[in-house]
Amino acid sequence: MLVTVLKLIGRRLVAAVPVLLVVSALLFCVLRVLPVDPAAMSLPPSASIAEVEAKRREMGLDRPLAVQYLIWLRDAVHGEFGQSIHYRRDVGSLVAQTLPATLELAIIAMLIAAALGVGGGLLLFRLRGTPLEAAGDLGSMLLLSIPEFLWGLILLFVFGVAIQLLPFTGRLSPGFVRPGITGFLLLDTLLIARPDMFYDALEHMVLPALALGLAFSPALMRVLRSSLLDVYHEDYIEQARLRGISENRILVRHALKNAALPTLTLAGVQFGILFGGTLLVEIIYSYPGLGNLMVDAVHNADLPIIQAVGLTYCVVVLLINTGVDSLYLVLNPRLRVH
Amino acid sequence: MLVGALFRSTRVMVGLGLVLGIAVTAAFAPLLAPHDPGEQNLLAILVPPMWSSGGEAAFPFGTDSLGRCVLSRLIYAARTAMTVAVVASLGAMVIGSVLAHVCGYFGGLLDWIIGRAVDVWMSFPPVILSLVLMVGLGTGLDKVILAIVLVDWTRFCRVLRSEVLVVKQRDYVTAARLLGFGHWKTVTREILPATLPLLITLMSLEMAIAVVVEAILSFVGMGVKPDQAAWGQMIADARQYIYQSSWNLLLPMLAIFITVSAFNLLGDGLRRTLDVRFAQIAR
Numbered sequence: 293m294l295v296t297v298l299k300l301i302g303r304r305l306v307a308a309v310p311v312l313l314v315v316s317a318l319l320f321c322v323l324r325v326l327p328v329d330p331a332a333m334s335l336p337p338s339a340s341i342a343e344v345e346a347k348r349r350e351m352g353l354d355r356p357l358a359v360q361y362l363i364w365l366r367d368a369v370h371g372e373f374g375q376s377i378h379y380r381r382d383v384g385s386l387v388a389q390t391l392p393a394t395l396e397l398a399i400i401a402m403l404i405a406a407a408l409g410v411g412g413g414l415l416l417f418r419l420r421g422t423p424l425e426a427a428g429d430l431g432s433m434l435l436l437s438i439p440e441f442l443w444g445l446i447l448l449f450v451f452g453v454a455i456q457l458l459p460f461t462g463r464l465s466p467g468f469v470r471p472g473i474t475g476f477l478l479l480d481t482l483l484i485a486r487p488d489m490f491y492d493a494l495e496h497m498v499l500p501a502l503a504l505g506l507a508f509s510p511a512l513m514r515v516l517r518s519s520l521l522d523v524y525h526e527d528y529i530e531q532a533r534l535r536g537i538s539e540n541r542i543l544v545r546h547a548l549k550n551a552a553l554p555t556l557t558l559a560g561v562q563f564g565i566l567f568g569g570t571l572l573v574e575i576i577y578s579y580p581g582l583g584n585l586m587v588d589a590v591h592n593a594d595l596p597i598i599q600a601v602g603l604t605y606c607v608v609v610l611l612i613n614t615g616v617d618s619l620y621l622v623l624n625p626r627l628r629v630h
Numbered sequence: 631m632l633v634g635a636l637f638r639s640t641r642v643m644v645g646l647g648l649v650l651g652i653a654v655t656a657a658f659a660p661l662l663a664p665h666d667p668g669e670q671n672l673l674a675i676l677v678p679p680m681w682s683s684g685g686e687a688a689f690p691f692g693t694d695s696l697g698r699c700v701l702s703r704l705i706y707a708a709r710t711a712m713t714v715a716v717v718a719s720l721g722a723m724v725i726g727s728v729l730a731h732v733c734g735y736f737g738g739l740l741d742w743i744i745g746r747a748v749d750v751w752m753s754f755p756p757v758i759l760s761l762v763l764m765v766g767l768g769t770g771l772d773k774v775i776l777a778i779v780l781v782d783w784t785r786f787c788r789v790l791r792s793e794v795l796v797v798k799q800r801d802y803v804t805a806a807r808l809l810g811f812g813h814w815k816t817v818t819r820e821i822l823p824a825t826l827p828l829l830i831t832l833m834s835l836e837m838a839i840a841v842v843v844e845a846i847l848s849f850v851g852m853g854v855k856p857d858q859a860a861w862g863q864m865i866a867d868a869r870q871y872i873y874q875s876s877w878n879l880l881l882p883m884l885a886i887f888i889t890v891s892a893f894n895l896l897g898d899g900l901r902r903t904l905d906v907r908f909a910q911i912a913r
Contacts, residue, residue: 311753312753433895449879454876564752565756590852606754610753
């Protein structure tokens with residue numbers, strides 16, 4: 293089985309290369325439409341026209357667009373994403389610095405979304421045939437109408453402002469020094485054995501992760517419920533019932549396995565979108581991750597950052613999709629026969 | 631018969647009622663709004679709404695940090711949201727469904743190319759793609775609409791294409807071809823009527839998405855121009871005064887929630903009534 297999974301991962305990674313090439317070319321073209329001169333922006337305002345021209349030549353901006361793209365691509369392959377115009381720092385290191393924060397948030401949010409999705413789906417399924425069924429269905433539909441940024445604001449308002457229970461800015465309270473081992477704060481604080489700091493980081497994580505988890509769970513709930521309804525029409529469920537197996541056991545041990553597959557397919561798409569949704573939640577909670585870097589870059593027209601961060605989002609989405617597909621393969625024995 | 635079923639569906643009627651209510655509010659904004667949405671009254675900054683102490687009848691929902699009437703801004707912002715919802719989802723629907731029918735019906739090289747384009751689009755989180763497009767396009771109502779069309783045509787294309795593939799196999803389509811129907815006539819007379827229920831349902835759900843995307847873009851300051859009222863912008867402004875005036879934050883949030891759930895309710899009701907299979911159309 294490991295071989296099949298590895299083969300799938302290998303195939304997916306090979307297929308991702310052309311996608312990433314097209315994505316980077318698209319990003320490059322979209323951003324070059326801007327009436328912004330990166331050369332003039334990277335020099336002090338007192339620079340003469342001749343100096344700006346020299347800088348343009350040095351940056352390769354006088355060459356055709358396709359050549360510019362190839363230059364960028366050559367550097368990108370070597371891990372060089374250029375200098376940020378605004379921060380005057382290496383873009384690669386800026387991304388490397390902020391990516392772990394966003395990944396940490398996204399992973400915890402996905403776990404919350406999956407837990408809420410499965411729990412809610414089972415609950416909705418359990419309500420079938422009861423007077424509460426319609427209420428559950430309507431409720432899940434209304435939940436579907438609250439996007440992540442509304443959840444972010446609702447939770448910020450309720451737990452941060454109205455009852456002031458949890459912190460809602462940043463990743464750590466002031467006074468703590470961030471240990472820079474892996475960049476994953478929850479992991480780092482455990483590695484240096486600082487439970488107080490771990491608890492503080494966890495507190496900061498609750499609201500943003502919950503906002504994302506709540507926003508992306510209703511779709512999973514609804515798909516799990518409808519796949520469970522489908523599965524319960526199958527003979528093997530009736531057969532299990534005739535064998536005298538309890539309803540709970542049938543649900544958890546027999547039905548859930550098959551119903552999980554369509555949910556997992558949707559989860560792959562949902563988690564990709566969730567990763568993009570971190571951008572809004574990061575802005576709402578001033579969480580220092582990729583999203584804040586991106587939005588700052590957008591406001592400053594900092595092209596090298598926008599380009600690198602946009603590409604990073606795509607790489608992570610492709611990795612998430614590959615991961616979910618591998619999981620699908622592990623859970624679905626029918627795909628393993630070859 | 632189908633129309634009758636639509637009228638009997640509570641979801642469709644409630645959703646449609648809410649959507650029409652919001653649309654009428656948006657259309658008659660100049661008549662309904664008590665003030666000009668851009669009119670600043672620096673002597674009446676952050677006035678609380680009528681129902682809390684210190685509120686004034688002149689500003690039923692209070693005023694924002696520049697002394698602008700919140701109710702009037704909410705009403706005018708409904709205009710922005712509804713314009714984006716209708717025009718953007720129409721645009722995305724037209725592009726997406728034309729491509730879906732052409733690709734699904736003819737297959738071949740074009741189908742392959744469009745399929746790969748959809749793959750590329752799917753690897754971009756929608757928020758990121760629309761933000762990047764807004765950077766390239768610049769701000770403004772028309773740009774927001776264009777960005778949403780460019781991002782969301784794939785939603786229609788993906789789902790409708792597989793529907794076309796199924797319908798294409800049906801006997802009556804083959805019969806139409808044998809009767810001598812041309813490709814154009816077969817697609818428009820035989821296939822389109824079968825995919826129409828899904829198309830209408832998707833359209834309603836897309837409007838909900840368009841409202842959210844417009845709010846998100848305005849919220850990060852990359853949406854409509856600053857002189858145009860938008861719910862996302864009101865939220866971004868109110869966030870800085872969250873302790874002084876929480877209603878300024880909650881009211882536009884409520885407006886977004888009501889509008890989005892109206893479209894979702896309508897879409898869900900349509901799906902049930904028109905018996906559309908639940909493809910991956912959540913969000």
